[in-house]
Amino acid sequence: MKLYKYFLLISVAAFTISSCGLDNYDEPKSKIFGKITYNGEMLNLRGTGEAVQVQLYQDGYELRDNITAYVGQDGTFEALLFDGEYKVVTKDNNGPWVNSRDTVVVNLKGTTEVELKVTPYFTISNESFSLSGSNLNTAFSINQVVNTAQIDYVTLLVSRTSFVDDVNNIARKDFKDQKAGTVTLSMDMSDNKDFASAAALFARVGVRTVGADQAIYSKIVRIK
Numbered sequence: 001m002k003l004y005k006y007f008l009l010i011s012v013a014a015f016t017i018s019s020c021g022l023d024n025y026d027e028p029k030s031k032i033f034g035k036i037t038y039n040g041e042m043l044n045l046r047g048t049g050e051a052v053q054v055q056l057y058q059d060g061y062e063l064r065d066n067i068t069a070y071v072g073q074d075g076t077f078e079a080l081l082f083d084g085e086y087k088v089v090t091k092d093n094n095g096p097w098v099n100s101r102d103t104v105v106v107n108l109k110g111t112t113e114v115e116l117k118v119t120p121y122f123t124i125s126n127e128s129f130s131l132s133g134s135n136l137n138t139a140f141s142i143n144q145v146v147n148t149a150q151i152d153y154v155t156l157l158v159s160r161t162s163f164v165d166d167v168n169n170i171a172r173k174d175f176k177d178q179k180a181g182t183v184t185l186s187m188d189m190s191d192n193k194d195f196a197s198a199a200a201l202f203a204r205v206g207v208r209t210v211g212a213d214q215a216i217y218s219k220i221v222r223i224k
Contacts, residue, residue, distance in 0.1 A: 029082075032056070055069075056079060057089065098146060119146065121209040121212060122146075130223075140183055142181060159201070164220050
């Protein structure tokens with residue numbers, strides 16, 4: 001019985017020491033601040049639902065699982081990591097850009113900024129919105145970047161918060177058969193109860209490319 005108690009005491013002590021050792025591991029303190037760009041301009045994306053991702057890899061390890069960073073609607077992302085060399089790469093078949101698995105090598109020590117350059121199928125510029133009663137009107141330019149890309153649809157979106165995309169909205173209208181160039185669209189929200197009761201409203205347009213899993217978006221504009 002004494003021998004059993006002695007063995008139990010040693011086991012508990014060993015477990016306690018081991019647990020303390022685990023608790024004393026340093027936490028990652030270095031940070032990558034990233035942005036996804038085209039021609040030096042950050043791209044506007046869907047920022048909710050972890051829809052757009054970039055992946056970070058470290059060579060030289062047996063388990064080369066990627067670290068996922070989620071991209072915000074302004075095209076920025078960040079990750080807290082240990083110092084070292086990382087490869088930052090776009091997720092396969094994810095995003096409104098050519099799927100070339102764009103990669104940047106980063107030597108991380110402290111805080112590091114990284115620019116991940118991509119080639120979007122389209123971009124949006126010169127967007128303007130006006131609200132007249134319950135009618136929302138918008139005009140903007142769709143700029144074709146990839147000659148072979150085709151527009152699936154253009155979407156006009158309204159939200160009560162500054163998070164606006166094809167999932168997070170109170171009003172949405174899709175337009176087919178749109179072409180690159182200057183576009184004008186409108187949406188009537190007279191029957192929308194959320195619109196009528198909203199204290200604030202934000203609008204945005206998006207362009208979805210045939211074969212892409214995400215749309216490219218305009219900047220978000222407060223319309224009320």
